[in-house]
Amino acid sequence: MLAPIRTRKTPQKLEAAEALLAARPAPEGEARWAREARAAAEARLREMGAPARRDEYWKYTDPAPLLQPAPDAAPAMADDEGPLWAGTDALRLVFVDGVFRPDLSDDPRMEGVEIAPLSEALAADIHWAADLFGRLEAEGQSQVERPLAALNTACAAQGFAIRATGKAARPIDLRYVHEDPRADAMVRNLVRLEPGAELTLLEEGAVAARANMCLEVSLAEGARLHHVRAQGRDHERVGAAHIFALLDAEASFKSFTLTANGRLTRNETVVRLAGDGASAHLAGACVGDGAFLHDDTVFITHDAVGCESRQVFKKVLREGARGVFQGKILVRPGAQKTDGYQLSQGLLLTENAEFDSKPELEIYADDVACSHGSTVGAVDETALFYLRSRGIPADAARNMLVLAFLDEAVAEIEDEALADVVRARVAAWLERRSR
Amino acid sequence: MLEIRNLHVKLEEEDKAILKGVDLTVEAGKVHAIMGPNGSGKSTLSYVLAGREGYEVTEGSVTLLGKDLLEMEPEERAAAGLFLAFQYPVEIPGVGNMTFLRTAYNAQRKARGEPEVSAAEFLKIVREKAKALKIDAEMLKRPVNVGFSGGEKKRNEILQMAVLEPKMCILDETDSGLDVDAMKLVAEGVNALRDAGRAFLVITHYQRLLDHIAPDVVHIMADGRIVKTGGPELALEVERNGYSDILAEVA
Ligand SMILES: Nc1ncnc2c1ncn2[C@@H]1O[C@H](COP(=O)(O)OP(=O)(O)O)[C@@H](O)[C@H]1O
Ligand SMILES: [Mg+2]
Numbered sequence: 001m002l003a004p005i006r007t008r009k010t011p012q013k014l015e016a017a018e019a020l021l022a023a024r025p026a027p028e029g030e031a032r033w034a035r036e037a038r039a040a041a042e043a044r045l046r047e048m049g050a051p052a053r054r055d056e057y058w059k060y061t062d063p064a065p066l067l068q069p070a071p072d073a074a075p076a077m078a079d080d081e082g083p084l085w086a087g088t089d090a091l092r093l094v095f096v097d098g099v100f101r102p103d104l105s106d107d108p109r110m111e112g113v114e115i116a117p118l119s120e121a122l123a124a125d126i127h128w129a130a131d132l133f134g135r136l137e138a139e140g141q142s143q144v145e146r147p148l149a150a151l152n153t154a155c156a157a158q159g160f161a162i163r164a165t166g167k168a169a170r171p172i173d174l175r176y177v178h179e180d181p182r183a184d185a186m187v188r189n190l191v192r193l194e195p196g197a198e199l200t201l202l203e204e205g206a207v208a209a210r211a212n213m214c215l216e217v218s219l220a221e222g223a224r225l226h227h228v229r230a231q232g233r234d235h236e237r238v239g240a241a242h243i244f245a246l247l248d249a250e251a252s253f254k255s256f257t258l259t260a261n262g263r264l265t266r267n268e269t270v271v272r273l274a275g276d277g278a279s280a281h282l283a284g285a286c287v288g289d290g291a292f293l294h295d296d297t298v299f300i301t302h303d304a305v306g307c308e309s310r311q312v313f314k315k316v317l318r319e320g321a322r323g324v325f326q327g328k329i330l331v332r333p334g335a336q337k338t339d340g341y342q343l344s345q346g347l348l349l350t351e352n353a354e355f356d357s358k359p360e361l362e363i364y365a366d367d368v369a370c371s372h373g374s375t376v377g378a379v380d381e382t383a384l385f386y387l388r389s390r391g392i393p394a395d396a397a398r399n400m401l402v403l404a405f406l407d408e409a410v411a412e413i414e415d416e417a418l419a420d421v422v423r424a425r426v427a428a429w430l431e432r433r434s435r
Numbered sequence: 436m437l438e439i440r441n442l443h444v445k446l447e448e449e450d451k452a453i454l455k456g457v458d459l460t461v462e463a464g465k466v467h468a469i470m471g472p473n474g475s476g477k478s479t480l481s482y483v484l485a486g487r488e489g490y491e492v493t494e495g496s497v498t499l500l501g502k503d504l505l506e507m508e509p510e511e512r513a514a515a516g517l518f519l520a521f522q523y524p525v526e527i528p529g530v531g532n533m534t535f536l537r538t539a540y541n542a543q544r545k546a547r548g549e550p551e552v553s554a555a556e557f558l559k560i561v562r563e564k565a566k567a568l569k570i571d572a573e574m575l576k577r578p579v580n581v582g583f584s585g586g587e588k589k590r591n592e593i594l595q596m597a598v599l600e601p602k603m604c605i606l607d608e609t610d611s612g613l614d615v616d617a618m619k620l621v622a623e624g625v626n627a628l629r630d631a632g633r634a635f636l637v638i639t640h641y642q643r644l645l646d647h648i649a650p651d652v653v654h655i656m657a658d659g660r661i662v663k664t665g666g667p668e669l670a671l672e673v674e675r676n677g678y679s680d681i682l683a684e685v686a
Binding site for chain 1: 512514518526529535536538539540578
């Protein structure tokens with residue numbers, strides 16, 4: 001059991017991996033431990049090869065656009081809507097085309113929180129990040145290959161290392177501005193919360209025309225990380241984003257992702273609940289049309305007693321858009337009293353949209369409650385008529401039902417004020433589309 | 436107020452005639468009741484008036500305050516003053532009752548060229564009307580009809596009617612599934628709205644609601660037609676003898 005799934009190494013996969021590595025020289029001036037982590041990741045990638053359509057894990061999503069040079073992806077009009085968290089009091093760290101811009105950012109200092117640019121952290125001889133960088137990614141490769149995450153470990157030079165020892169006074173907002181239509185970005189963030197620490201991490205923006213994002217999260221006992229991310233709405237962008245989270249006892253990780261547009265978005269989230277009573281809530285809401293493919297791929301491992309995991313993923317698709325959900329809950333031997341819940345739903349606004357869902361449960365403990373549900377359907381005509389019969393015009397009524405559909409995912413955001421920001425933004429999108 | 440002339444309706448999907456020549460005039464200020472056995476077409480009539488899809492009008496006309504109702508979209512009918520209290524109110528997860536009501540209220544005002552009201556103003560309007568119907572703040576916060584009991588759903592319909600202040604109110608079996616207390620609340624809600632400028636069409640299977648909402652005119656519907664019209668005494672006759680005598684008499 002638990003044998004890792006390995007793909008067949010075709011020459012094409014191996015060549016494509018070489019090409020990915022060749023395109024990005026490894027950063028220089030790093031400490032020995034960082035160089036070793038990079039070299040190990042490079043070796044992993046060479047061994048795995050690049051992802052290919054033939055791979056089981058990429059059955060529904062063709063990875064080819066992620067392997068090609070960045071497409072020509074004009075940034076969405078800068079002035080037609082502001083950054084999502086502009087009205088939220090947060091410590092802001094701004095990237096332009098994937099490169100940190102101190103001149104546009106707040107002073108990265110907050111009580112109880114260490115915030116260092118990745119390059120600084122990886123250049124230090126001794127650094128807490130040594131226990132994290134590439135470690136969770138490597139562990140996340142043990143069941144399924146995730147070559148693009150290994151690529152990120154090998155090459156990413158941008159990002160932040162954030163460590164909190166107490167309760168952060170305000171959220172950290174990573175704002176990724178996209179300017180150059182052909183920008184190609186790779187960002188790596190590391191978050192370590194010490195026992196009992198608490199942090200809200202916000203992310204927003206399209207990043208680049210092609211983006212490879214990776215976030216490693218390590219939560220010590222009783223630590224709590226709230227993560228709310230909005231992936232910007234440039235139509236042509238392609239991107240892969242990985243989250244690797246390791247939770248100790250009673251730790252809590254809540255992550256929500258909002259996505260609009262984009263030609264290809266692959267969000268992989270890999271969580272291991274390693275301490276008793278840990279809890280992970282993952283949610284996502286996305287809306288897209290036309291040449292839009294959005295893929296949520298989740299792997300949750302229950303590896304301790306009395307842990308809880310919850311997944312709520314909703315996709316609104318129309319006019320050719322495709323949604324993919326692959327969600328696995330693995331309950332390891334001894335992970336008794338596991339509580340696992342998974343919901344994935346697609347709402348098709350037109351007939352020529354598609355939602356593919358692959359829920360998986362693999363359970364090796366007997367005292368476990370796991371449930372999963374997946375549905376795909378159209379707008380409820382009876383509900384639509386009910387709203388219209390009260391005087392609400394058809395478009396507005398349909399938008400209300402779409403928002404209601406998404407709200408189950410949005411409501412997973414614990415902070416009501418942040419949830420309301422997301423709600424308002426989605427409502428504005430829908431309204432604009434129906435005008 | 437409402438004039439229905441020789442209305443014939445069939446299902447869009449199949450060749451099944453349901454309404455076979457309904458004639459009915461409801462005057463402003465009056466309460467008309469329609470009674471009839473199950474399957475006689477009462478709900479179909481109410482849906483066709485409200486503009487639900489799936490039906491085809493093959494003959495006849497309907498006007499509301501002189502305007503051709505059948506030409507209008509459901510939301511236009513609502514803005515023109517039509518309201519249907521559904522026999523089976525629809526559950527809408529994720530849409531808050533209050534948000535729903537305010538959106539409807541402001542949409543109707545906008546359609547009529549009236550200024551919209553703020554959330555705070557609206558809350559005041561609703562609170563007062565909700566109190567009379569014993570609908571608490573908790574129910575207003577919950578998603579529309581989700582987890583409501585049968586009685587709560589029906590009271591919620593009446594609340595919507597009280598807030599939207601339509602001119603032509605159609606109640607489809609609002610009494611079904613209600614206990615006596617809930618029915619009294621509903622009847623009080625309706626009676627409070629009775630007004631010279633407003634008319635009601637109360638569809639019911641039983642006489643008992645009509646004990647509380649005294650109708651001016653009672654119609655008996657059978658097999659897609661109004662087969663008999665009379666005063667309140669007609670409802671009592673149905674109560675005593677059921678529909679069979681009346682149906683035999685008109686056959
Ligand atoms: N959408 C529909 N599909 C099939 N049959 C229908 C539909 N709507 C109404 N009918 C039929 O039309 C007749 C009248 O139904 P309805 O209007 O609900 O009657 P009532 O409300 O008087 O009980 C019944 O025979 C019913 O089965
Ligand atoms: Mg009926």
